[in-house]
Amino acid sequence: MGSFILPAMASGGSCKENHPHVALLPSAGMGHLTPFLRLAATMAARGCTVTLITPHPTVSLAESQHITHFLFTHPHVHRLDFHILPIDEPITANSTNTDPFFLQFEAIQRSAHLLPPLLSSLSPPLSSLVTDIMLASTIAPLATYLCLPNYIFFTSSAKMLSLFAHFPTVVHKGVSDDLDTNFIIPGLAPLPKSWLPPPLFDLTHIFTRLLVSNGRGLIKATGILTNTFQSLEAETLAALNDGKVLSGLPPVLAIGPLEPYEYGQGPWLSWLDAQPAGSVVYVSFGSRTALSKEQIRELGDGLGKSGCRFLWVLKGKKVDQEDDVEIEDLVGHDFLKRVENRGLVVKDWVDQWVILEHVAIGGFVSHCGWNSVTEAAWQGVPVLAWPQHGDQKLNATVVESIGLGSWEESWGWGGEELKGEEIGKQIRELMGNEEMKKKATQVREEARKATGKGGSSERALMEVTKTSRKMAL
Structure with a gap:
């Protein structure tokens, strides 16, 4: 970066109490x-x-x-x-x-x-x-x-x-x-x-x-x-x-x-309250990642074919203030009708921490942004990694190495479009993997011990x- 000139430093008063x-x-x-x-x-x-x-x-x-x-x-x-x-x-x-x-x-x-x-x-x-x-x-x-x-x-x-x-x-x-x-x-x-x-x-x-x-x-x-x-x-x-x-x-x-810190709640919380324990897969790719319209449709197809209940936080554009695309335009007008009894799709900001700690959540399809990884670790929620950019493949290796979740190495960087059949298969395996659930619980215990x-x-x-x-x- 270019150099800059520092101004003369003003003198401050003494600290009245020993509070840093x-x-x-x-x-x-x-x-x-x-x-x-x-x-x-x-x-x-x-x-x-x-x-x-x-x-x-x-x-x-x-x-x-x-x-x-x-x-x-x-x-x-x-x-x-x-x-x-x-x-x-x-x-x-x-x-x-x-x-x-x-x-x-x-x-x-x-x-x-x-x-x-x-x-x-x-x-x-x-x-x-x-x-x-x-x-x-x-x-x-x-x-x-x-x-x-x-x-x-x-x-x-x-x-x-x-x-x-x-x-x-x-x-x-x-x-x-x-x-x-x-x-x-x-x-x-x-x-x-x-x-x-x-x-x-x-x-x-x-x-x-x-x-x-x-x-x-x-x-x-x-x-x-x-x-x-x-x-x-x-x-x-x-x-x-x-x-x-x-x-x-x-x-x-x-x-x-x-x-x-607690941010807030939304209509998704009452929906989660009505679901059986461990039955819902949570799907979110963070605040910056927007999948292509074609990949969104395939993901929706995969969620349908998985047979699992799901809460899907959908994003249409990268910058939050510009994200004015309607859900129906992204997932297809008939998709919401087909899944209305076992799935919820939202585009509003959600308090992810509250979602992950909910008893209904049994798995997390994540881009592996680091905040999401640490939240899953704290709550002991198994992760299916789907990296999109930046640090996320390295983060996915951490998830897999400690047993918190799984990562198919061909999933990442938004390259080849993943088909619904493969997505549904991986989600079913995530939600049914009892050994991974036990390991995720151990990671949760270690996280709480550390803090x-x-x-x-x-x-x-x-x-x-x-x-x-x-x-x-």
């Missing part, structure tokens, strides 16, 4: 915002003064609504509005990329020089800063200037973090379609080339540029927070903390699964508050 003051800076997208809101609630409950830095404008309506609701229900969390500058021309040479979330990352980075006077004027003075991974390289010099411990919050899996940390070290060699069959990360099993996010094979792609620049910024952090837990990714966490993946990497602290008193995640979070508390003295 932590500021949290998320980037863009519900996948990043959700764990930040959960972390804000968790740290506030631990006696920290918490300030949530809210970049404006947001990309999606969902982000704006969730921030407003969260702050209303958590009045003890303070808000610091951060008005970002518009981007006239993207930095990347790939000017054809119009992904609004990647452009928002860039806009926040370009506006970082506006933050020091805002942060230094806070009262009580800040004790530490928690920064989204996609802003790591830009915020590092700012945190150094303000003499603040700076924790990077990596909002995906430790497996994806290992790729983030190691990939920048091989960029000078060039990365292309001629890459060997496997990508080697020191200390870990080789990753098949097909598991890597496709944009990494184009060094001019905005995703790749952001990954490289922010991956290089990791070593400048005080620590790296991850929404995972020790038994979920033990091997990867060990390789990261033993310096095998990248020498000089700061401590990687597994603090998850972060528990949610309980004396657990590994609880101890890791105590390290963060302890360091921040020292700064508040």
Whole structure:
């Protein structure tokens, strides 16, 4: 990113009480915002003064609504509005990329020089800063200037973090379609080339540029927070903390699964209440993923052929505020009539945590966004992985390796259209796999043990508050 001039830092008053003051800076997208809101609630409950830095404008309506609701229900969390500058021309040479979330990352980075006077004027003075991974390289010099411990919050899996940390070290060699069959990360099993996010094979792609620049910024952090837990990714966490993946990497602290704040309920809850225990498969591909109309029809066919009850959260477009397509136009006018006695299709935002904890839910067809994976782990719900983009194939490998679910490796990246017959078969196997249900229950127990008193995640979070508390003295 371009250089910026830091203004003279205003002096703050003394902290009247020994409560650390932590500021949290998320980037863009519900996948990043959700764990930040959960972390804000968790740290506030631990006696920290918490300030949530809210970049404006947001990309999606969902982000704006969730921030407003969260702050209303958590009045003890303070808000610091951060008005970002518009981007006239993207930095990347790939000017054809119009992904609004990647452009928002860039806009926040370009506006970082506006933050020091805002942060230094806070009262009580800040004790530490928690920064989204996609802003790591830009915020590092700012945190150094303000003499603040700076924790990077990596909002995906430790497996994806290992790729983030190691990939920048091989960029000078060039990365292309001629890459060997496997990508080697020191200390870990080789990753098949097909598991890597496709944009990494184009060094001019905005995703790749952001990954490289922010991956290089990791070593400048005080620590790296991850929404995972020790038994979920033990091997990867060990390789990261033993310096095998990248020498000089700061401590990687597994603090998850972060528990949610309650957002709200909808008509889907009363429908679930009327279903038998463990009979419903929940289908959702997150806040950003929109399947093609043809794939939506095949998925609907698969749900019909599975014979299972289902709750399907459907998305027609990537950006929430633009998603005005009618359900009937997506699934077909006769589909809803055929399944009305055993299926429910919704397009509104749902509180996924509430759905996954419902006794009626017996399985989860998921894109394997990391928030969805950790929620399934916490609730002990078996997962059928269907990765769509980004980190999701790596996340799917975590799901499969610990026995939380299954993944057909041919399912992913939205390539070949999956047919209804195959989808229905996999859903039936998911819902009828008793061994997987037992394993998912064990994962649930491990997750709750990690966050309980004396657990590994609880101890890791105590390290963060302890360091921040020292700064508040």
